Amino acid sequence: xxxxxxxxxQGNLKLTGTSSTLGGSYDKVRIVGDAVVSGGIACSEMRCIxxxxxxxxxxxxxxxLVGDGxxxxxxxxxxxxxxxxxxxxxxxxxxxxxxxxxxVGGALKAxxxxxxxxxxxxxxxxxxxxxPKGMFAIGGLLNAGDIDIKLYQNSSAKEIGGGRIExxxxxxxxxxxxxxxxxxxxxxxxxxxxxxDIHLEHTRAGIVRGSRITIGEGCDIGxxxxxxxxxxxxxxxxxxxxxx
Amino acid sequence: MEEDLISKKELLEMTGISYGQLYRWKRKQLxxxxxxxxxxxFTGQETFFPRQQVLGRIRQIMNxxxxxxxxxxxxxxxxxxxEVDLSRGDLLSRNIVSRTALEYSEPYLGTPHTYSFQxxxxxxxxxxxxxxxxxxxxxxxxxxxxxxxNLGRLEEYEGELVLLRKMGMSFxxxxxxxxEFYAEKDAKxxxxxxxxxKTEELKLKLSAQEGRMEDSNGNEE
Numbered sequence: 001x002x003x004x005x006x007x008x009x010q011g012n013l014k015l016t017g018t019s020s021t022l023g024g025s026y027d028k029v030r031i032v033g034d035a036v037v038s039g040g041i042a043c044s045e046m047r048c049i050x051x052x053x054x055x056x057x058x059x060x061x062x063x064x065l066v067g068d069g070x071x072x073x074x075x076x077x078x079x080x081x082x083x084x085x086x087x088x089x090x091x092x093x094x095x096x097x098x099x100x101x102x103x104v105g106g107a108l109k110a111x112x113x114x115x116x117x118x119x120x121x122x123x124x125x126x127x128x129x130x131x132p133k134g135m136f137a138i139g140g141l142l143n144a145g146d147i148d149i150k151l152y153q154n155s156s157a158k159e160i161g162g163g164r165i166e167x168x169x170x171x172x173x174x175x176x177x178x179x180x181x182x183x184x185x186x187x188x189x190x191x192x193x194x195x196x197d198i199h200l201e202h203t204r205a206g207i208v209r210g211s212r213i214t215i216g217e218g219c220d221i222g223x224x225x226x227x228x229x230x231x232x233x234x235x236x237x238x239x240x241x242x243x244x
Numbered sequence: 245m246e247e248d249l250i251s252k253k254e255l256l257e258m259t260g261i262s263y264g265q266l267y268r269w270k271r272k273q274l275x276x277x278x279x280x281x282x283x284x285x286f287t288g289q290e291t292f293f294p295r296q297q298v299l300g301r302i303r304q305i306m307n308x309x310x311x312x313x314x315x316x317x318x319x320x321x322x323x324x325x326x327e328v329d330l331s332r333g334d335l336l337s338r339n340i341v342s343r344t345a346l347e348y349s350e351p352y353l354g355t356p357h358t359y360s361f362q363x364x365x366x367x368x369x370x371x372x373x374x375x376x377x378x379x380x381x382x383x384x385x386x387x388x389x390x391x392x393x394n395l396g397r398l399e400e401y402e403g404e405l406v407l408l409r410k411m412g413m414s415f416x417x418x419x420x421x422x423x424e425f426y427a428e429k430d431a432k433x434x435x436x437x438x439x440x441x442k443t444e445e446l447k448l449k450l451s452a453q454e455g456r457m458e459d460s461n462g463n464e465e
Contacts, residue, residue: 126271143267143270144267144271145264145271161266161267161270162264163262163263163268164264191289192289194263194267195267196262196264206289207289209253209263210263211262225253
């Protein structure tokens with residue numbers, strides 16, 4: 001992202017073994033082992049095998065984490081992880097991918113989320129594309145242009161809104177299911193779901209509003225309001241339906 | 245007093261925009277969070293918007309959609325300052341403020357080499373208030389002074405500049421936030437200027453001009 005000639009970062013930081021350091025601005029940060037950082041870090045690239053515990057904000061062009069990472073606010077171009085990342089406050093991430101757990105204490109704003117595993121967000125979660133495989137719990141609004149959810153365990157969001165919204169159970173024959181088995185009774189719960197094209201399975205919602213809606217197997221929806229088309233499949237329950 | 249609100253359903257119907265667009269604009273903060281007002285209605289939880297504001301904003305977005313990206317629009321609507329410095333000559337040649345306003349402002353602002361966004365905003369508001377024709381020059385200067393001393397205290401460029409008059413005396417006030425206020429019976433509100441709106445107008449002027457300058461450079465080559 002940064003041009004080399006005008007890089008605001010000075011030098012690299014390498015931490016091996018159990019170590020603690022102050023924060024600062026660096027070009028590349030490499031951590032192998034357990035690192036405790038007593039301030040914020042800004043860097044162009046961060047790679048960690050092991051754990052980091054940053055008592056401050058973390059800003060990075062890219063983050064590759066194998067292990068566990070804890071920081072306060074987080075701002076990153078890309079985050080790829082195998083393991084667990086905990087963010088105390090808000091997180092802003094261009095692309096979030098990998099396998100594992102992500103916990104955000106504030107709001108999460110992202111371009112692309114394609115996480116396999118578990119995502120917990122206390123506040124709102126906004127993304128251009130939201131394509132998780134696993135489970136998620138979002139305390140506020142899940143707002144994304146394109147939503148493609150594969151449920152492996154019970155998931156929830158207070159409200160869901162966007163362009164295209166698709167919810168289905170994870171497939172048992174995917175390679176992921178060897179380590180992470182889709183639960184046969186996983187459901188998604190939300191009070192309101194609004195979008196242009198909505199296709200739901202195994203979803204419990206109070207209200208679903210949209211233009212073209214399919215309510216599939218295992219759904220229990222209190223009320224559906226649709227503009228163009230509504231298709232209620234067998235094995236779905238819809239309390240009330242209205243064309244508006 | 246009941247505000248004039250429009251429901252989300254009615255808004256989509258009136259403007260012809262889709263849920264996808266509405267949520268995208270919300271994500272991009274083209275529609276501010278506090279315009280989304282939740283109320284329970286007989287059909288369950290419903291979202292309402294301040295009617296005039298949201299319809300105005302959607303009209304602006306639709307008009308600008310061709311020329312500007314959503315991110316550029318978001319900068320435009322944001323109450324945060326733009327990052328530009330312009331010289332006196334730029335301000336005049338780009339028609340951002342009038343020569344008259346610039347000259348009257350000299351005792352207050354001096355003649356800096358370049359003007360910061362905040363200084364431009366002060367000048368622009370001063371110019372606009374003079375051009376309303378509803379106030380005297382001295383009152384305009386009082387408004388300029390109150391802005392100069394206090395605009396920096398606002399966290400973002402929101403709030404309102406107000407001129408009160410009573411029996412030939414006038415006072416300029418800078419209010420932080422969109423709050424209602426009540427003056428005594430004999431006092432008259434001569435002018436109210438919402439700062440956020442002027443910020444937006446000024447940014448629009450600045451960005452429109454930048455675009456035109458780039459175009460003309462392109463033609464010369």
